[in-house]
Amino acid sequence: MKTITKASRRDFLKIAGTTAGGLFIGFNWFSCDSPKVEVLSTEQILSQAKSFNSYLSISPTGDVVIYSPNPELGQNIKTSFPMVVAEELEADWEKVRVVQANLDTEKYDRQLTGGSGAMPHSWERLRKAGATAKFVLVAAAAKTWNVPAEEITVEKGIISHKGSGKKGHFGEFVTEAATMTAPEEVTLKDKKDFKIIGTPVKNVDAKEMYTGTPLYGLDFYREGMLNAMVQRPPFGMKIKSVDDSAARAVAGVKDVVVFENSVAVVGETTWPLLKAKKLLRIEYEADGAVESSTDHDRIFSELLASGKPEVKRKDGNVDQAFKSASKVVTAEYQCPFIAHSPMEPENFFAHVKGDRCELIGPTQTPDRARQSAAAILGIPPENITVEITRLGGGFGRRLRADFVEEAVHISKALNAPVKVTWSREDELTGGAYRPAVRYRFEAALNESGEMIGYKLRGVGMNAGNSTRENNFPSGAVDHV
Template sequence: MSTVVKASRRDFLKIAGTSVGGLVIGFNWFSCDSPKVEVISTEEILAQAKSFNSYLSIAPSGDIVIYSPNPELGQNIKTSFPMVVAEELDADWERVRVVQANLDTEKYDRQLTGGSGAMPHSWEILRKAGATAKYVLVAAAAKAWNVPAGEITVEKGIISHKGSGKSGHFGEFVAEAATITAPEEVVLKDKKDFKIIGTPVKNVDTKEMYTGKPLYGLDFYREGMKHAMIQRAPFGMKIKSVDDAAARAVAGVTDVVTFGTSVAVVGDSTWPLMKAKKLLRVEYETDGLVESTTDHDRIFADLMANGKAEVKRSDGDVTQAFKNAAKVVVAEYQCPFLAHSPMEPENFFAHVQADKVELIGPTQTPDRARQAAAEITGIPKENITVEITRLGGGFGRRLRADYAEEAVHVSKAINAPVKVTWTREDELTGGAYRPAVRYRFEAALDPEGNMIGYKLRGVGMNEANSTRPNNFPCGAVENVLIENVVHTTPITINPWRAPVTNFLAYAEQSFLDEVALEAGKDPVQLRLELYERAKANPIGKTDYNVNRMIAVTKEVAERSNWGKDPNVKQGLSVYFSHRSYVAQVADIEMQGGTPVLKKITAVTDCGMVVNPIGANHQVRGGIVDGMGHAMYTNLTFENGVPKQRNYDSYRLIRLKEVPEIETHFLDSGFDPTGLGEPALPPTGGAIANAIFAATGRRLRSQPFIEQKEFSDIKLEIRRA
């Protein structure tokens, strides 16, 4: 059945090209009453697409330009967004050109990348954009042929009328279509009729990436621009004095600028700046608290025992449930700080002039960069432009605008265009991090091994809620208490891929296996019993769909042959985050007395899969990311400075350490939900639970390789 949705006239702009009769359909994401109307030629659309902010354009040649507004950092949005538009347009994908849109808050709503929310937010909007364009094109053809629009069909950019035998491509009708009023209602396709959505489509930037074409912020260059590199104060400190004489003496250095707690060396290229930065003599003094990792261990232990907590959820009578329990299970889990480690270090270009600012670079939040520039310069936002380059990774790090702010500060100070570039050492020592956290779980069991009480106490950082009080197993247990304690740290923290759940899932899923062991139940059985309780008699508010939890759990058990091979020890982890559901099973085989991680099987329900290639890559990438950081990665501090300064000491997963990964997707009939993050949270728990099943060693802290329980088992990883 087709779906009818409202599409106000003011949601769409129909603009006729002045010289060749091209049709431009721009989507106004804010539905403002007075959208800007820009009249431009098709040549300008194709030749200068980055400077044009309309959403969809069609040339008289039949070629289509689709603007993708959200920043692309590897989550495939630059390909999947246009696929949705092209689907409803019934376009020929081979005739589609995709262009990254610049920041334009009048035309685009939620022009950012974060929280795996882009596709869920924009799904219907994108479909309406394509469907409305198709409507006016069909209406134009119907008028030209003097036939009913209802008798016209569209396929791969060709408009046809069977009765008269007439047909033509989109470009033949753009001039007339531009004069037709868009409808207030548009009919969207039935999903069973999709021809582009659900098919494997290559990344639209693949050729450019393979051939080294400039796409990323680091690629950007403008004749006459200056370069800058920056020395930043340790966390919790401020500048007392600066001796820059030796730095200024380096050939190629043109200036040294101090602002806030930073000192920038400016010059004609990055190489002399790297040398000059090391010659800066900056004296610091404390600006409050300066912390080391040993402080965090002590602080977390104290706050877990004595900290003032905020109650995030309270169901039933927890005190009585634990008092009456036949058995109580208690465990604590802790994780370290982590850096984001994008392949492309932070960089940004800024040109501050008397009455305007130009910003260019890789950012997940372009409007935040613009707002920061306005605050620094006093120039109105409408006079500040932001051009978004492709991002060489982000994982949440580029939600911040600090590196864009640095470029603005330096450009303003030297009155010239400048590009700020971070080194890898800058990324690790001057960045913003996934915060360390500690959890204590407690479960009360009745004589039959049923969970009758559940407690979670989290110790997080800087006002962030370290818990997810509406996630499973909440809703399945009558008596629940969830508390959060906050420690304020001077270390800059930041969302890190799958915020909070990236570690909470590991801790929770590991703890549920501990409960299953004490209850004498199979881990799959325990979870399914709890799901059924949540389904039959839900307790309080929950954010997850229990039927979808059941489906991925049963499917992964079947796909992984759960419990059927006595020579394979398995670990299960199932998690809901960012509107999606992912279940994983890790397989470990004992070979010559050595546990060998052979395989991870993943089942994902993210609603309808737009692009199977992109979806598969997202799940695999999330698993590799989750595995690597759970097993190997640690960032420690000494007097406000990270001890790990580069990849020689900051351990990341290596290609040979990746086991076989098998991916499956369930189509639950829902619209697309998040996929950039949900596959990461379950991975650590699946591996840890498999390690316990194989060796009897329980891992309650990350990274695994630094735990005493892990050091003796000599886990190996081999692809099947």
């Protein structure tokens, strides 16, 4: 068993809130299990629910809604996050619904997806949310039945007291539970007692996926919105002149907007825009040095030969290990700039309305999208809402906000709701590529062929820290 400190109470109080009829805990995931005789919509459940914290709500019917704060891009956190909460809550997974939470930095910490960090960063928080809700539900049942809380058991959403024979589902106690004070400490389950985690569970979006229900950013549509497609400049070039006459003549094109070294064609649907974009006559001129793969090879060679590396880790006496080695093996590997190529090309919706803005679409970093829009519009970030759709892949590409910024610029210029959509060609040529890197690996071997020393030198362009100093074999070799 593991005991949670008072931090759980502070977390709880920070995000707790109540609404009439049920208990709200701040998670929401949609259940894609087989339909029951009568199935309430998630909206119906939420209209009756009470709030426990920012992750979980429970309705008087006993239905549980769990909110998934982090963007879902195919790594399945929209299913796994709720599983963690439901595990500690002892909920019946058949009665769990899942909902993608909108951006809310007051309620959620690290509301982003990247670097495989979503679950490691959220594990404790998710478990606390479920355990805290279970605690107050048990306390409510104990008060209602006038029995000791420690004699109560919970299984699959049913609260029971063996001594009196009394039992009831979560929904029967949500009103009383919502009045309870959060505990100073909560106890988490021993991992050997997990009943949901580690079992095969359906993807909560599976039904929407195989029935074609709108789910992704590309699916999003709002009556009256305009669509836009953007012609971006070649790298190292800037616009000198634009002739948009042929593009404007295409039936279905409403406008052409020049902004931030790009040109957007705008209309009601994307098909005429694909044609019109090809008819734009744009003259470019040089804007700094134009790079090539030959330049990159030269830059990498110069960087690797530099005598002033930034040392990230040094264990033992590396120089001596290499001097005493029977054999030194050296290898270099290089990766060029590569498009991320998510299955769903970039897209985003923006509606600028005076000093406010609404953003909807697939992003790995919703707060970055909001901050970028705020900078463009000169308005407070809190005046901007961000609704996160499911992402058709990301791989780091959607950590950026350039496609969000495009939608904001065009919406502002036209004073209208606008959805920007990239074509597959745009995605491959439009930038924000995976960083170009080169690595040199050196291994010092003794007479037995065992590694006694190891060197790794990495350089990159737009890569930040291009090496990971704690990756294997670091820690497994004495001299690194």
